[in-house]
Amino acid sequence: MKIVLSVILAMLIVGCSDEKGSQKSVQKPVEKAKTVVDDVEKKVQTSVAKVKEVTKVAEVTKNTVSIDGAKLFTVCSSCHGAHAEKKALGKSQIIKGWDEAKIIMALKGYKDGTYGGAMKAVMKGQVTKLSEDDIKALAKYISNL
Numbered sequence: 001m002k003i004v005l006s007v008i009l010a011m012l013i014v015g016c017s018d019e020k021g022s023q024k025s026v027q028k029p030v031e032k033a034k035t036v037v038d039d040v041e042k043k044v045q046t047s048v049a050k051v052k053e054v055t056k057v058a059e060v061t062k063n064t065v066s067i068d069g070a071k072l073f074t075v076c077s078s079c080h081g082a083h084a085e086k087k088a089l090g091k092s093q094i095i096k097g098w099d100e101a102k103i104i105m106a107l108k109g110y111k112d113g114t115y116g117g118a119m120k121a122v123m124k125g126q127v128t129k130l131s132e133d134d135i136k137a138l139a140k141y142i143s144n145l
Helices: 002-064 069-080 100-112 120-127 132-143
Strands: none
Touching (some): 100 132
């Protein structure tokens, strides 16, 4: 009986000591994983902050770059007149006095081929190189002539 009790007691002692060792060996990788996660989280937050900063700079730059409608109109003035007072090549409407929305609609229509009469092909060649912002700047300039 003493032998059986000694064996059981020995097994309990050995069993308990192994569990503590297992717990410690499990805790170390968990702690390392938490450290890695924290490091990654900090790096992600830093990257997000940098992206936001670059986005702000890009927006400011976009807003500060202005397109000169008067400069764009110099190409138009050869047919429409210096103050948009002429019928282009004697065939088109006089565009002086048009509002900005009408000019934008006409230029976009020329660009996509849905607007224009006799001068449709000539105007398409002129407006295809204009960006959306160019069209807006040009329309604003012409509407204020």
